[in-house]
Amino acid sequence: MSRLNVNPTRMQLKTLKGRLNIAVRGHKLLKDKTDEMIRRFSSLVKQNYSLRSQVEEEVRLLLKQFCMAKAFNSTKQISSLFAFPNSTITTMFNTNSIMNVGVPSISVILNEVKNLPYSYIDSNPELDILVQKTQNIMPKLMELASLEKTCQILASEIDRTKRRVNALEFVMIPQLTETIKYIAMKIEENDRASRIRLIKVKSMIQNRNS
Amino acid sequence: MTDKIAVIGSNDSVLIFKAVGCDVFGVSNEQNTRVALNKAITEYKVIMITDDFAPFVEDIIEDTKLSSYPAVLVIPSGTKVSSYALDKISADVEKSLGVNILKNKEN
Numbered sequence: 001m002s003r004l005n006v007n008p009t010r011m012q013l014k015t016l017k018g019r020l021n022i023a024v025r026g027h028k029l030l031k032d033k034t035d036e037m038i039r040r041f042s043s044l045v046k047q048n049y050s051l052r053s054q055v056e057e058e059v060r061l062l063l064k065q066f067c068m069a070k071a072f073n074s075t076k077q078i079s080s081l082f083a084f085p086n087s088t089i090t091t092m093f094n095t096n097s098i099m100n101v102g103v104p105s106i107s108v109i110l111n112e113v114k115n116l117p118y119s120y121i122d123s124n125p126e127l128d129i130l131v132q133k134t135q136n137i138m139p140k141l142m143e144l145a146s147l148e149k150t151c152q153i154l155a156s157e158i159d160r161t162k163r164r165v166n167a168l169e170f171v172m173i174p175q176l177t178e179t180i181k182y183i184a185m186k187i188e189e190n191d192r193a194s195r196i197r198l199i200k201v202k203s204m205i206q207n208r209n210s
Numbered sequence: 211m212t213d214k215i216a217v218i219g220s221n222d223s224v225l226i227f228k229a230v231g232c233d234v235f236g237v238s239n240e241q242n243t244r245v246a247l248n249k250a251i252t253e254y255k256v257i258m259i260t261d262d263f264a265p266f267v268e269d270i271i272e273d274t275k276l277s278s279y280p281a282v283l284v285i286p287s288g289t290k291v292s293s294y295a296l297d298k299i300s301a302d303v304e305k306s307l308g309v310n311i312l313k314n315k316e317n
Binding site: 007033038042045046048049052053056059063066067070075078079080081082083089091093095102103104108122126130131134135138141142144145146148149151152153154155156158159160 | 212213215221222223224225226227228229230231252255256258264274276278279281284285286287288291295296302303305306307311312
């Protein structure tokens with residue numbers, strides 16, 4: 001392990017000891033943060049997976065049925081039928097915080113719809129049922145959107161924090177420890193050298209005087 | 211950014227979302243998918259894209275991953291069965307935890 005390129009002085013020793021203290025504390029905090037994030041992530045991702053499997057099946061079926069129902073009318077006709085939707089869902093976008101990581105929270109307020117956005121004459125019954133189904137599926141889709149985004153953000157945050165923890169654990173802390181040890185030994189050696197020099201000088205003076 | 215929802219996909223399948231107030235972008239190839247998604251990213255908070263067009267714009271979706279909004283959600287297309295989105299979740303799990311804890315669920 002390479003040590004830092006610093007002058008072996010008492011001043012440096014004090015600074016490095018301070019840095020090591022902060023690094024150790026930071027390492028512990030980040031490690032705790034990673035553990036907690038992993039705990040939350042693993043439960044969220046399981047939720048996400050099961051919700052997605054469920055919603056995907058419903059959406060696939062819905063879109064498939066729509067393709068069939070649409071066959072009775074042209075795309076232009078359908079497009080004009082839906083041109084003025086009586087907006088049935090109100091979405092609220094907020095941001096939550098998980099371990100100081102901003103994650104989206106989307107809530108949907110489903111308004112009870114009395115009428116479809118078009119006259120029954122222009123459409124076919126299957127289409128009417130599918131519009132109702134789409135309205136019912138929207139809250140689930142929005143929940144899935146926020147859950148999936150939360151998982152994505154947490155996944156990248158866990159990855160980033162892990163890198164930091166590893167950098168502290170395997171690079172910074174060993175480097176600082178080794179440099180501190182080196183400086184302490186160097187200072188001790190200088191101390192011993194000057195002491196021996198003094199003893200030597202003292203004995204030389206004594207020899208000359210006697 | 212508006213509080214509306216954008217849906218990108220082939221006109222045949224996603225037009226139904228127009229009935230619930232979503233803005234639908236009908237696309238047919240890679241180029242207009244890119245144009246539609248780039249436009250939607252700046253204007254909408256939630257964007258849904260069908261899984262037959264999502265692989266064309268994977269790089270743009272990756273870029274939006276770290277911010278809270280816009281949230282890009284991949285939905286099935288209705289024309290073919292694909293495990294694109296579920297595979298993405300598994301890849302995320304493997305990347306962050308080092309092991310795929312969803313493997314038992316998949317089997």
